[in-house]
Amino acid sequence: MALTVEKNPEAELDTNSYLLNIGPSHPAMHGVIRIIARLDGERIEKVEDIEIGYLHRAFEKSCEQAGWNNAFPYTDRLNYVSPLINNCGYAMAVEKLLGLTVPERCEYIRVILSEISRITDHLTCIAASAMELGAFTPFIYFMKAREYLYELVEEVTGARLTVSYVRVGGVKADLPDGFLDKVNPAVDRVLDVVEEVGQLLTRNRIFIDRMKDVGAISREAAISYGFTGPLLRACGVGFDVRRSTPYHVYDKLDFDIPVGETGDNYDRYLVRMEEMRQSARIIRQAIEQIPSGAIAVTLDGQPMTGAEMVLAAEKGMTADLPFRMAVVDPTLGGTEKARKDAIKVHQPGVSLPAKEDTYGNIEGLMNHFMLIMDREGIKPPAGEAYAAVEGGNGELGFYVVSDGSGRPMRVRCRPPCFPLMAGLGEMLEGGLMADVIATFGTINMIAGELDR
Amino acid sequence: MSVASKSKTEGTILKRLAEQFGEAVVQTYDVPGDLVAIVKPEHIVEIIGWLRDEPGLEFDMLMDLCGVDYLPRRPRFEVVYNLYSVKLNHRLRVRVQLDGDNPEVATITSLYKVADWFEREVWDMFGIKFIGHPDLRRILMYDQFEGHPLRRDYPYNKRQPIVAARTRHL
Numbered sequence: 001m002a003l004t005v006e007k008n009p010e011a012e013l014d015t016n017s018y019l020l021n022i023g024p025s026h027p028a029m030h031g032v033i034r035i036i037a038r039l040d041g042e043r044i045e046k047v048e049d050i051e052i053g054y055l056h057r058a059f060e061k062s063c064e065q066a067g068w069n070n071a072f073p074y075t076d077r078l079n080y081v082s083p084l085i086n087n088c089g090y091a092m093a094v095e096k097l098l099g100l101t102v103p104e105r106c107e108y109i110r111v112i113l114s115e116i117s118r119i120t121d122h123l124t125c126i127a128a129s130a131m132e133l134g135a136f137t138p139f140i141y142f143m144k145a146r147e148y149l150y151e152l153v154e155e156v157t158g159a160r161l162t163v164s165y166v167r168v169g170g171v172k173a174d175l176p177d178g179f180l181d182k183v184n185p186a187v188d189r190v191l192d193v194v195e196e197v198g199q200l201l202t203r204n205r206i207f208i209d210r211m212k213d214v215g216a217i218s219r220e221a222a223i224s225y226g227f228t229g230p231l232l233r234a235c236g237v238g239f240d241v242r243r244s245t246p247y248h249v250y251d252k253l254d255f256d257i258p259v260g261e262t263g264d265n266y267d268r269y270l271v272r273m274e275e276m277r278q279s280a281r282i283i284r285q286a287i288e289q290i291p292s293g294a295i296a297v298t299l300d301g302q303p304m305t306g307a308e309m310v311l312a313a314e315k316g317m318t319a320d321l322p323f324r325m326a327v328v329d330p331t332l333g334g335t336e337k338a339r340k341d342a343i344k345v346h347q348p349g350v351s352l353p354a355k356e357d358t359y360g361n362i363e364g365l366m367n368h369f370m371l372i373m374d375r376e377g378i379k380p381p382a383g384e385a386y387a388a389v390e391g392g393n394g395e396l397g398f399y400v401v402s403d404g405s406g407r408p409m410r411v412r413c414r415p416p417c418f419p420l421m422a423g424l425g426e427m428l429e430g431g432l433m434a435d436v437i438a439t440f441g442t443i444n445m446i447a448g449e450l451d452r
Numbered sequence: 453m454s455v456a457s458k459s460k461t462e463g464t465i466l467k468r469l470a471e472q473f474g475e476a477v478v479q480t481y482d483v484p485g486d487l488v489a490i491v492k493p494e495h496i497v498e499i500i501g502w503l504r505d506e507p508g509l510e511f512d513m514l515m516d517l518c519g520v521d522y523l524p525r526r527p528r529f530e531v532v533y534n535l536y537s538v539k540l541n542h543r544l545r546v547r548v549q550l551d552g553d554n555p556e557v558a559t560i561t562s563l564y565k566v567a568d569w570f571e572r573e574v575w576d577m578f579g580i581k582f583i584g585h586p587d588l589r590r591i592l593m594y595d596q597f598e599g600h601p602l603r604r605d606y607p608y609n610k611r612q613p614i615v616a617a618r619t620r621h622l
Contacts, residue, residue, distance in 0.1 A: 062608075064604075387485075395515065410520045426565075
């Protein structure tokens with residue numbers, strides 16, 4: 001039977017606006033979030049609501065349940081693309097509370113790893129937003145480039161994402177031998193890919209049409225919404241925590257802060273591309289400047305395994321133990337006495353002792369246990385401190401409150417994504433339905449830090 | 453617009469605040485790297501508004517707004533405003549102390565757009581009510597959730613039943 005459709009030219013078109021629900025789980029949205037938009041045809045008349053919280057895992061509550069150092073694994077899971085920056089931010093807040101300055105080599109290590117993480121973060125953001133606009137090649141190229149950097153991160157921390165590398169008052173272990181020689185070649189390869197993808201995207205007609213003048217926000221609105229990071233800089237405001245409140249050794253390093261003009265998606269893309277080149281500059285300078293990790297300790301004695309040291313100490317044969325070097329498990333490499341003081345503050349109440357001391361003498365063993373035991377460990381004086389770092393998406397702040405005990409009373413994380421998402425509605429309104437994907441992509445929402 | 457170098461006015465911020473508001477400023481102190489003022493909650497909108505608009509201070513960005521539960525201390529709750537001036541590059545932390553188990557403080561959504569979401573989160577997590585907030589509902593937890601999880605007397609391991617997907621609006 002043939003299907004006949006009656007057409008009535010007199011009938012009016014349906015001009016009612018209607019609600020469209022996007023998410024919380026949608027193939028074009030990376031991250032669980034729900035946008036409820038009122039559409040007028042294909043145009044977004046009003047964003048009725050943006051619902052977040054689908055990835056809430058009680059980060060702040062969990063931090064209050066154990067010692068100060070035990071929060072690091074949780075911070076890994078905030079912005080999981082650049083966990084090392086989160087580690088540093090939290091450590092800095094607690095160090096501020098304790099009034100500590102970490103050794104210079106440790107500061108350089110943190111800076112190098114933070115900048116590597118910043119590149120991985122920007123790579124991921126641009127890769128995903130390009131892919132969502134149909135450009136699949138940049139995605140593949142950037143994921144490959146990110147892998148070069150993850151290999152570096154893995155070599156230092158033993159993990160790609162859940163690194164837990166930083167400690168209050170230092171880092172877990174020194175850099176592995178020969179690591180610094182591998183950084184520059186890897187960064188070079190990444191920059192080659194960045195240039196290649198730049199050639200694919202920056203002057204690509206389709207890409208420009210989808211990005212330019214889309215999702216723009218004014219400078220005043222961006223400031224009122226508390227935007228930071230690439231989105232604020234795309235509006236022409238040169239705010240960068242690394243420059244405005246320099247931490248670690250950023251004031252000794254020469255780098256530029258790219259700013260945009262219009263605050264649209266295309267400017268955000270350009271800002272991120274340039275920031276990757278600047279991060280590479282920072283890494284190169286830091287590698288030139290980083291002080292040596294070797295310190296003057298006599299280590300002529302024979303290497304000895306931890307088990308042998310403990311046995312010798314139990315029998316009272318401790319005379320030559322101070323001159324022995326511990327052979328440690330590979331996961332503890334870089335924590336030996338010869339390297340420890342360059343990467344951790346020399347304070348028994350904060351840093352774990354070198355493995356030689358833990359295995360070889362009772363003071364070291366007690367010190368170790370006092371720091372590890374529940375409700376013992378680091379005890380910052382009562383008070384509060386706020387410290388911020390420049391994360392991949394903007395100012396990542398930690399506000400920590402101590403009551404003087406071995407557990408934090410409050411760990412507040414100021415996630416850079418949260419204000420960005422608060423302003424998402426304003427960026428989308430008046431735009432086209434299809435632009436939701438482009439704008440949402442350049443925000444680079446990371447649900448891990450947004451919902452905590 | 454570039455960020456100015458370290459503000460020369462930073463040393464006088466707390467002094468000016470105390471002079472302007474007298475008794476409404478309970479305490480000011482300067483811990484290394486942080487300027488802090490504890491003010492009376494009744495005057496919070498007035499004070500933050502003045503800090504935002506006063507020439508030479510111009511705290512144009514609300515960097516963070518969070519709650520803290522100091523149980524068993526009285527007053528129990530605190531709301532902490534972390535202000536930043538993009539123009540002059542200085543920071544100030546304003547704390548207000550709120551007593552009682554159902555604390556209330558005036559909203560500052562009229563001053564900063566981002567305060568809307570920040571205050572919703574504090575309401576959600578601590579049950580601190582922001583008077584005058586246009587849309588004070590939960591943001592991270594779901595509507596049927598009972599209690600406010602970041603209060604220190606909310607048990608860490610307490611479980612609540614799984615609810616159906618959110619159906620608001622649609």
